[in-house]
Amino acid sequence: MMMYKKLLVVLGLLLVGAVSYAQDDAIGKFFGKYVEDSRFSVVSVSPKMFRLFSKVNWDTIPADLRQTVSKLQSLRIISTETTPYVFYKEALAKIDMREYEELITVRDKNDNIRFVVKESGGIIHELLMIAVDKDGFTMMSFVGDIDLDKLARLSASMDIKGLEDLKNAKRKNK
Amino acid sequence: MERGQIAQLLEKYWQVETTVEEEKMLEEYFRGTDVPLEWESYRDIFSFYERERGVKPGEGLEERIMEVVRPRPRLRGAWWSAAAVIVLGLGLSLYQRDKxxxxxxxxxxxxxLAAVQKALLIASRNMHKGLHPLK
Known part of the structure; x- marks a missing residue:
């Protein structure tokens, strides 16, 4: 009888562990806190939506981009124009640096951008970008199998005009 | 014992009105030798009961029965609660993760998809700033 009680206790602990693990994710915490906050704008694309991409017309999308997108599982963006530096600090404080590895830090007069990654077995599973300037704060998380080289090359193959086209395309669809 | 008496007892017997003693008397009578031919078949009936009464339960029968019917320790309950905890845990963690x-x-x-593209390009552009700061 004692054995089964012990078993239950162990399972209970596992459950607590699983739940706290689920909340450990830095951007998850930040999202959870601000997703309903009107000061923030949020974009999230779930793994389910990523699976639906197979039904979309990909013809106009460059091959590099297509490959990168097809390996992603989810995207979350949260951004605000209100007191950007305050939220930047809070976001950095929430990130557990034991889990993430610093990748790139840009700091100049206008920008403050950090890229951190979650890696295991040579594969990057999450890329987190935290950026701030006087106009706003943005936190962006890509989850999936991320090829940094390819990602870095994407912008080289597409100019800023391409970006503008995308914005327009999005508006047209609405 | 008188034949008439036996006939009476038999009558009562088939009405299920005989006492234990009376049935014993009948058994005794039919074990005897002077049973008329017409009652010969009754001999089997009463000797059958007597024989069956002598049958004793086999060795360890009680233990075998108790083994089958004894209340189980609440093992099953424990497993069910364990299963419930696991299911609850999975459900809760998925819920937490999705919401x-x-x-x-x-x-x-x-x-x-357009939003994903845009995000990738912004990320890529920012990476470039870090990798090629002098450009």
Missing amino acids: PAMKDTYDDPQQA
Whole structure:
């Protein structure tokens, strides 16, 4: 009888562990806190939506981009124009640096951008970008199998005009 | 014993009105030798009961029965609660993970894809700033 009680206790602990693990994710915490906050704008694309991409017309999308997108599982963006530096600090404080590895830090007069990654077995599973300037704060998380080289090359193959086209395309669809 | 008496007892016997003693008397009578031919078949009946009464339960029968019917320790209950805890845990962790972080912003995959592209390009551009700061 004692054995089964012990078993239950162990399972209970596992459950607590699983739940706290689920909340450990830095951007998850930040999202959870601000997703309903009107000061923030949020974009999230779930793994389910990523699976639906197979039904979309990909013809106009460059091959590099297509490959990168097809390996992603989810995207979350949260951004605000209100007191950007305050939220930047809070976001950095929430990130557990034991889990993430610093990748790139840009700091100049206008920008403050950090890229951190979650890696295991040579594969990057999450890329987190935290950026701030006087106009706003943005936190962006890509989850999936991320090829940094390819990602870095994407912008080289597409100019800023391409970006503008995308914005327009999005508006047209609405 | 008188034949008439036996006939009476038999009558009572078939009406299921005989006492234990009376049945014993009948058994005794039919064990005897002077049973008329017409009652010969009754001999089997009464000797059958007597024989069966002598049958004793086999060795360890009680233990075998108790083994089958004894109340189990609450093993089953424990396993069920264990299973319930696991299911609850999985459900809860999925719930936690999906909410509120993974509420889709877009219903249309085309729009979602456009947003993903835009995000990738912004990330890529910012990476470039870090990798080639002098450009």
